[in-house]
Amino acid sequence: MCVEEYIPLRITELCEKRGYTKYRLSQLTEMSQTALGNILNKKSMPTVVTLERICDAFGITLAQFFAEDGGRLNLTEDQNEILEIWDNLESKEREILMTFIRSLKK
Structure with a gap:
């Protein structure tokens, strides 16, 4: 194409x-x-x-x-699922999720 x-x-x-x-x-x-x-x-x-x-x-x-697959090579099924969810979030929801994820690292 x-x-x-x-x-x-x-x-x-x-x-x-x-x-x-x-x-x-x-x-x-x-x-x-x-x-x-x-x-x-x-x-x-x-x-x-x-x-x-x-x-x-x-x-x-x-x-x-x-990228035909969205540029997601060699990811596990769980990683792909997380990215699929991320792709469907609005920007405010992404900010909230990132805040939560960063809190897990501490």
Whole structure:
């Protein structure tokens, strides 16, 4: 699949996975809904900077964006489950979870 087709499909997949609407993604990326719509409708290609903003909104790296398995190699089933749960959390929930995890290290 070429990158022109992959990028909009991947963004759509991540939105569905996170329950984001185009409006929500535009808020998180500080992009207009029109600009996002143009990317999703294959009318324009995002720059690397724009793609980084989109990845930040999803809490992933560019490498994870382009990795077919989300960039999770050689992880145990439990580690994959934890990351799946993490992927579906909102930013505030992630902060709470990180606070809890850090408290376990002490």
